[in-house]
Amino acid sequence: MAANDDSDEEAADQAEAEVIQQAAWVVSPPVLAGPSTDEGSPSTPRALKVVTLPSSPGGSGKGRKRKGEPLSQPWGKPPRSEPAKRDCRLRDQTCILSKYREDICEACHLYPHCMSDPNSNGVKQFFDALREFWSAEKVEAWRNAIFGHVLGTERAANFILLSPDAHELYTRGYFALEPVEEDPEGKWIMLKIWWLKQHTGVVDFSIAPQLPPNQHPREYEVGLHNIRDDKPLLSGDPITLETPDPVNYPLPDFRILELQWILNRVLALRGGAEPKDLEEYESDEDSADGLEY
Template sequence: MAEDAVNLEFADARRIELLEHLDRLSNGQLFSPELWAFLWLGDIEKLHHWVAEAENNAQVTFVYLEAMIKQSKILQIWMQRTTSLADSVASTATLPTSSQTLPSTPPSDGRSRSKETAELCRERDEMKCVITQSGPPTEAVHIFPFAMRHLQSPISMQNFYNPWRVLGLFWNERRVDSWYQAVADPGTETVQNLLCLAPNTREYHERAYFALRPVRIDKQKQTLVVQFYWLPWINNPSSISLSTRPSIPSSSYSRADRAGHFVKLFNVMSDYKISSGDEITMETADLERLPLPGLALLDLQWILHRAVALSGGAEPVEVPYDENEDDDYHGV
């Protein structure tokens, strides 16, 4: 069951048919793992669109999509490899020539980290890691990366390779707009964009060692259920045919990297090994002050973390010191 959920899109017969058709239109050309992952994870209606475009002019279509993925550096930025990388994309203003629709609401300026919001996150989660239930030290961790905070600025949104524009190539406008609205006006510093995690659990999540799948939220928005999934290192080639069907192996209760190093997580109350498919429940008693994590943000994380894993990028990265970082924001 766990493996079915993490590979859900890849079992869709219509999606398989469309990707096989795209492969034929490309004459079996090999593409980057990033483009391959985005096409397999993207919305069906967008896949139909790119099939129609490729039927009209395959070479232009594939060159365009590869360039957008490469130049946007979307997965590198999502992985927070460096804040300067996101800033460089944000500052390169180029008037768009694409017909892609940008999200509808003008974004607010980037903001610095908020200690107050971090404390509210810890209060909501009772100072405990929501996954392992371990107590302090715990950290208020962003779902949508703080490093991407400038990408919603008016100037950045005019950049032809802005990651938001790239998301709009593969997911429908309604879905992308829901992601965008979750961070554009409030910014990244909201309780809805934070999870309380133990330090090692934070590192594993930021490196896409695991992802959280949003499952359900009750009508009162007081109880949220997510599923935990380990994302193993996948040894895919540097170029791959579009018809190759992805598979994220079920990792059960551990995760190994390319060197064979293992990591595990345990529920400290029961000594139970955290396993793929486990449901994690988060609750709040104060909807106004202490809202639960946003479903749209978790949805975006669920997609992009799997894209990182499929493209072979879920490996340890060095994140340089950020002048906006504050030790008080994380540890408590």
């Protein structure tokens, strides 16, 4: 991949991560409570607290390790993996939402590559903040889903295939994917798509956010369409991911899906990435004919 393409990819991840980490996290059950309310659900944090995360997710710092914390790769962030993107394409075959054909789609990170060094100050403080709201066991499970594997973020379990428009809407926090159920044998995962209300001003955190079913985001002049059944994608619509080979082409890790379900709702509260953050990059991938995006 050419150097300028790498810069575009870094800018894409950086824009998303900075939006997430610049947000003031005011987290309580009304704020992030969603359709899932089971005990131990990732939608149910423990307590009300205000935490402001650092603006730079990639800061360096040695910091004392927590007991049982896995070691990072010796080079810090792992290099971007073309095999992981290839495996994602072979597994999903189409955009998981719009069903656009594979060759115009992009293999997209669920957890961003620019936050893939567990020893950076930004990443440490990010997971420390999560521990303020959820049990240590739950947060450690999320953390191990990323850093407990030698490939870190660069494996098929951290990728989904999206069309270019779906990818940008996802990056801006217009929707989130709720993990609902997974096959014990790893052959399928059931998700639901939820369109998120975009906040551009002060957010009243005393009011529980609404995630009404059948909602269409037409008020934001955006949307997605399933070309197979010729219907718009509405809030609460089920999305099924499948794989014929859970060993060689594993589905997204359920724990990573839980994490993005939280992060994208926080991103929507923040108002999404500013347009200038997203104008400077084109795509997560390139192709034989140049950038796909």
